[in-house]
Amino acid sequence: MITIVIADDHPIFRDGIQRLLASQSDMAVLGAARDGVEALETTRRAQPQILLLDLKMAGMNGIQALQELHRSKSSVSVILLTAEINDLQMMEALRLGAKGVLMKDVDTAALLDGIRSVAAGERWIVNRRESSSGLQVGNGKRSVPSDLTKREMQIVAAVVACLSNRMIAEEFKISEDTVKHHLSNIFYKLNVSSRLELAVYALHHKLAGC
Amino acid sequence: MSKPTLGSAEAAFSIESFLNQPLRTERLIAAARVSLALVFLLALLIDPSEPAQYARLVLSLTLVYFVLSAGLLVWLKLHDHLPAALPIWVQASEMIWIAALSMFSNGPASPFLIAFIFTIFASAYRWRLKDTLLAGAVAVFLVLGEAIALLTRPGLGIELQGHFKLNRLLMRVFYLILTAGFAGLLSESQKRLSLSSMRVTDLLAGIDLKGRFSSTLQHVMQQVSSHFEVEDSVLWIEQVSSGRAFVFEVSRHGGEKGLSALWRESSPRMKEDLRFELNAPLLAQTLGASVVTTYLDPAHKGAVTLAFLQRYGVTSMIVAPVNVEDWRGKLLFLAPRLSSETRMELRSLKDILDHTLPAVFNVYLSRKLHARATAMERTRVARELHDGSIQSLISLGMQIDVIRKNSGGIGPELAADLERIQGLVRQEVLNLRALMTNLQTVEVDSADLVEFVAHLVEQWKRETGIEAGFYSQADEIFLPPRTCREIARIVQEALTNIRKHSGARQVAVRMLSSSERLELVIQDDGCGFGFQGRLDQQELRRHRKGPAILSERVRSIGGTLVIDSSLGARLEITIPYIAQKQTMAAQV
Numbered sequence: 001m002i003t004i005v006i007a008d009d010h011p012i013f014r015d016g017i018q019r020l021l022a023s024q025s026d027m028a029v030l031g032a033a034r035d036g037v038e039a040l041e042t043t044r045r046a047q048p049q050i051l052l053l054d055l056k057m058a059g060m061n062g063i064q065a066l067q068e069l070h071r072s073k074s075s076v077s078v079i080l081l082t083a084e085i086n087d088l089q090m091m092e093a094l095r096l097g098a099k100g101v102l103m104k105d106v107d108t109a110a111l112l113d114g115i116r117s118v119a120a121g122e123r124w125i126v127n128r129r130e131s132s133s134g135l136q137v138g139n140g141k142r143s144v145p146s147d148l149t150k151r152e153m154q155i156v157a158a159v160v161a162c163l164s165n166r167m168i169a170e171e172f173k174i175s176e177d178t179v180k181h182h183l184s185n186i187f188y189k190l191n192v193s194s195r196l197e198l199a200v201y202a203l204h205h206k207l208a209g210c
Numbered sequence: 211m212s213k214p215t216l217g218s219a220e221a222a223f224s225i226e227s228f229l230n231q232p233l234r235t236e237r238l239i240a241a242a243r244v245s246l247a248l249v250f251l252l253a254l255l256i257d258p259s260e261p262a263q264y265a266r267l268v269l270s271l272t273l274v275y276f277v278l279s280a281g282l283l284v285w286l287k288l289h290d291h292l293p294a295a296l297p298i299w300v301q302a303s304e305m306i307w308i309a310a311l312s313m314f315s316n317g318p319a320s321p322f323l324i325a326f327i328f329t330i331f332a333s334a335y336r337w338r339l340k341d342t343l344l345a346g347a348v349a350v351f352l353v354l355g356e357a358i359a360l361l362t363r364p365g366l367g368i369e370l371q372g373h374f375k376l377n378r379l380l381m382r383v384f385y386l387i388l389t390a391g392f393a394g395l396l397s398e399s400q401k402r403l404s405l406s407s408m409r410v411t412d413l414l415a416g417i418d419l420k421g422r423f424s425s426t427l428q429h430v431m432q433q434v435s436s437h438f439e440v441e442d443s444v445l446w447i448e449q450v451s452s453g454r455a456f457v458f459e460v461s462r463h464g465g466e467k468g469l470s471a472l473w474r475e476s477s478p479r480m481k482e483d484l485r486f487e488l489n490a491p492l493l494a495q496t497l498g499a500s501v502v503t504t505y506l507d508p509a510h511k512g513a514v515t516l517a518f519l520q521r522y523g524v525t526s527m528i529v530a531p532v533n534v535e536d537w538r539g540k541l542l543f544l545a546p547r548l549s550s551e552t553r554m555e556l557r558s559l560k561d562i563l564d565h566t567l568p569a570v571f572n573v574y575l576s577r578k579l580h581a582r583a584t585a586m587e588r589t590r591v592a593r594e595l596h597d598g599s600i601q602s603l604i605s606l607g608m609q610i611d612v613i614r615k616n617s618g619g620i621g622p623e624l625a626a627d628l629e630r631i632q633g634l635v636r637q638e639v640l641n642l643r644a645l646m647t648n649l650q651t652v653e654v655d656s657a658d659l660v661e662f663v664a665h666l667v668e669q670w671k672r673e674t675g676i677e678a679g680f681y682s683q684a685d686e687i688f689l690p691p692r693t694c695r696e697i698a699r700i701v702q703e704a705l706t707n708i709r710k711h712s713g714a715r716q717v718a719v720r721m722l723s724s725s726e727r728l729e730l731v732i733q734d735d736g737c738g739f740g741f742q743g744r745l746d747q748q749e750l751r752r753h754r755k756g757p758a759i760l761s762e763r764v765r766s767i768g769g770t771l772v773i774d775s776s777l778g779a780r781l782e783i784t785i786p787y788i789a790q791k792q793t794m795a796a797q798v
Contacts, residue, residue: 010597016605023612056597083596083604087665103673104604105639108611110675193679194668 002119005046006032007039007065008054008081013104017052017081020108027115036060040068043076049119053098055082055089063092070096077118088162090125091199095160100124125200147189148207155182156207160199232336233292236300239332240283243304246328247276250311259321264314271311297336301345305329309352313359319375323353323382327389334393338401346390350383406558409437410565417569423577424458424473430566431460431541434559438528438546446476446484447532447539454655455481455539456690473690474787475656483521484540486513491530491556491563493548494519504552506560528556530563534571585651592649600642607635637710644706652698656687659694660721663701667719670705677716678705684723688787693767697730697785703760704732704781712736714778730783738775747771 004021006029008014014032021027030046033039035057043051051069055062062080069078079100080093090101100118102111114124148156151172158168165183169176183195192198201207250272258265282300286292308329312320326349333345357379416429427445435443441462448455455476490506494514501516519527524545532539541563548555610632614625654662664680671678689697701719708714714736722729741755747770750756756773760781764771769785 010601010605013601013605016608019612020608023616083600087668104601105636105643105673106675107636108608196668196672 002027002050002115003046003048004029004050004052004115005039005042005048005076006052007034007036007042007057007062008032008052009034009057010054020111021115024112027112036062036065036068039065043069043074048076050115051076051078052081052115053078055080055085055093063089063096066093066096066098079115079118079124087194087196090196091160091162094125094200094203095162123200123204125196148186152182152186152189153207155179156186156198156202159183159195160202160207230290230292232297233286233290235336236292236297237283237286239335240279240286242328242332243279244276244283246325247272247279250322250325251276253321259315268311268315271307271314275307275311301329301333301336304332305345305348305352309356312353313356319378326353326386330386330390331393334390334397337397339394339398342394342397343390346386346394349386349390353379353383353386402554402558406561409433409558409562413562413566414569417566417573419573419576421573423574426570426573427458428460430570431458432462434541434562435460435462435543438543438548438555440528440543440546442544444522444542444544445532445539446480446542447537448476448481448485450536450538454657473692475688475690477688483518488513488529488531488540489533491528491559493526493528493546493552493556495526504556506553506556528559530559532563532567534567537571588649588651592646595642595646595649600639600646603635603639603642607632607639610635640710644710647702647706648699652695652702654694654698655691656689656694659687659689659697660684662698663719663721666698666701666705667717670709671717674709676709676714678719679717680719680721682721684721684728687723687728689728689785693785696763696767697728700730700760700763700783701732703757703763707757707760708732708734708736708779712738712779725787727784727786730781730785732781732783733778735778738777738779739773741775743776744772744774 004027006014006017006021008017011034014034018029018032021029030048031042033042036053037060039051039053040060053062053065060068062082066078066080069076077099078093078097079102080090080098081102081104083104085093085101085103093101100114100123102114102124106114117124154172155168158171163171165176165179168174168179172179183198186198187193190198190201192201251269254265254269254272259268305326308322308325311325312322315322330342330345330349334342413430413433416433417426431443431445435441443460445458445460446455447458457472457474457476457480459472459474461472488510490510492503492505492507492510492513494501494503496502496516496519499516501512501514501519503511503514505511505513514527514529519525522542522544526545528543528546528548530541530543532541610628614628614632617625620628652662660682664682667678667680670676687694705717705719708717712734714734717732717734720729720731720733722731739756741753745753745755747761747765750761750771750773756771761771764783764785767785769783772782772784774780774782
């Protein structure tokens with residue numbers, strides 16, 4: 001049985017997903033919270049396997065709640081369930097140990113599939129299952145991380161830390177064009193197509209101390 | 211005396227139309243003339259003129275002069291329109307009349323010579339320097355003519371009498387010349403001042419705080435350009451706060467019909483060229499291999515180089531500073547035609563710009579504030595949709611799903627209905643999300659357009675689960691921010707359409723730029739647009755095929771759209787940089 005706590009500040013949505021999950025024979029909803037603070041309390045009290053955490057909530061938001069769980073080394077698997085998320089928020093969430101990111105308007109089958117996958121120990125990043133080697137994208141052939149140069153490793157770490165190209169350029173005293181060049185090489189070597197994929201890959205492989 | 215004519219530029223500013231100034235002028239002169247004639251009449255009644263034999267004649271002539279002057283004043287008061295030739299005829303008749311009066315009252319020593327001074331001042335009041343000098347010259351000619359007639363005593367049957375003294379004649383003639391010179395210069399200066407203030411008024415009157423910023427700018431540049439008979443003018447502005455620079459070009463090749471305006475981002479080369487210090491307008495002209503500069507501030511000598519003029523393909527150019535609030539820039543008038551008084555023209559331009567540019571900047575601020583307020587309101591509505599309606603609908607969909615699965619006993623018809631309702635709810639969520647995306651403000655310019663579109667595609671891919679890739683070979687894009695925003699909107703619109711209607715599983719977005727155009731290709735493997743083959747914009751409109759809103763967006767930025775609907779759908783959008791020019795009509 002997959003035990004779940006739901007944290008969402010929208011009462012109608014909270015009610016809907018609670019009913020949906022409760023209707024599944026292999027899932028049990030242990031509690032529902034209206035904001036981050038309630039989510040932490042309910043999680044501590046109910047010790048669920050999965051915490052479905054909304055990103056935007058009044059009071060303590062999803063990222064702040066995630067930071068708190070990360071700090072307290074909580075064993076709960078957090079899935080961000082959100083209507084909108086940008087790359088930076090997603091990388092930050094993954095860096096803080098979120099196991100999944102699901103969009104609210106995904107169809108119910110995919111939503112349930114995502115929850116079951118995360119409960120089984122996998123990562124689920126926006127409608128996609130992440131295998132042990134990272135996101136299933138491209139042709140699947142990747143170079144090994146050791147192919148990356150020292151500078152490329154530094155840039156990977158900076159990307160995971162959510163720095164923009166300009167900030168990376170300032171950090172390493174290089175031009176933005178050089179940063180873009182390094183990123184192209186990294187994307188090619190690791191066969192990823194975006195900063196997000198790179199961040200997920202780096203986190204998964206603990207690249208550059210991530 | 212020739213009728214003073216206004217140049218085309220001056221006509222554009224239409225002094226005459228302003229409160230019917232010539233009629234007012236003529237009425238004032240006529241009133242002064244009546245007073246003068248009355249004083250002459252009274253003086254002659256008290257003390258008749260000499261020589262005594264012509265005293266009655268002079269009195270009669272003065273009486274007629276008074277009656278005619280009074281008649282003219284009444285006529286001018288009763289009429290609202292002044293015949294163009296009337297002032298010239300009045301001036302000429304008056305001078306002949308005064309010559310006759312003075313001829314029979316001691317000639318060059320006549321007290322009526324003062325009336326010549328009146329005609330000179332009247333001329334200065336009506337016209338400008340040249341006309342006043344001409345009036346003075348005619349007066350001098352008549353006085354000298356009388357002196358010669360007095361000396362030679364021609365056999366006209368008239369016995370002229372007078373006390374001729376050469377020293378007095380010379381002094382009076384010189385006095386007339388000086389009066390004409392000073393009055394003419396005063397008149398010229400006053401007329402220029404008036405013209406300059408009229409131009410400023412006219413320019414300011416054309417500035418509409420509620421209007422488009424580019425239309426306002428175009429109006430101002432066009433009006434100032436017309437003064438210098440310039441066909442091409444360029445405004446280069448650098449925003450101090452952001453460091454970004456823009457160029458606005460106005461061209462009126464072929465007259466009003468060919469009027470066009472172009473906003474674009476400044477090239478680095480242009481930035482380098484135009485960053486020099488300048489606080490007053492200057493005129494730079496080539497003379498052989500060197501540049502001659504006419505300037506108001508000596509520090510600007512040599513500010514414009516030959517290479518700079520050559521880059522614009524002209525031999526002369528006015529460069530004026532634009533220093534208002536957050537703007538630092540230059541206004542260039544290519545190949546201007548100036549009168550011989552260049553420095554005065556430059557000073558006049560400085561006055562006009564000093565008064566007009568702050569108003570233009572206010573329009574810019576007003577539009578910016580308006581846009582920001584609109585954006586905030588749209589963002590608020592989008593947030594309401596996002597936080598409210600969309601989530602409620604998603605929840606509704608989930609609950610329908612629960613009912614469907616838990617109600618094993620329901621009939622197939624009800625199950626089908628529930629499935630259909632769930633589909634409708636889901637479709638409505640997608641529609642609202644698309645609406646929400648469209649409501650949100652797109653802030654993008656040429657520097658970050660590629661990155662913006664890449665992010666857009668990546669996010670769309672993530673949200674929809676449809677495989678999508680973005681490929682760019684667009685290194686340098688010089689497009690105005692509005693066009694960049696439209697391009698971003700076009701990509702958004704196309705991706706929304708793909709998600710809603712195409713059933714595609716793979717999408718590719720490509721962006722290529724050259725020195726002449728930007729090409730955007732959006733291709734998917736979906737069901738296409740319901741026709742086979744390639745159709746251009748005109749054919750799409752004729753057959754009522756293709757995405758109408760997207761097509762309108764492309765058209766609004768001067769681009770072309772071709773849709774290939776053979777294997778999936780392929781949208782080819784081309785935006786030629788030159789096609790960014792929008793006609794005046796389209797802008798206003």
